[in-house]
Amino acid sequence: MDVQSNCKYDFQFELLLIHLVLEMTTDSVEACRAVEHWLLKRLKVDNPHVKKKVLLIIKNVARLGDPDFAKSFVMHSEAIRECTRT
Secondary structure: OOHHHHHHHHHHHHHHHHHHHHHHHHHOHHHHHHHHHHHHHHHOOOOHHHHHHHHHHHHHHHHHOOHHHHHHHHHOHHHHHHHHHO
């Protein structure tokens, strides 16, 4: 597998993941909270690639998903800022 096809695969996977998270946030409040906690937990990982992907998911789901999801991440903005500093 060459680099270009690997990048294409990663991009398709990220789009699929964003779509699944979007669906989960609109299912129920409990699912929205579970996704929120999972994403915050993933932000604490030391790998910068994981942080970048989580921030990309948060950005897109907050923009396109349930408005309550975006509001809940406003409360966690300090954790997101701390993540971007390290």
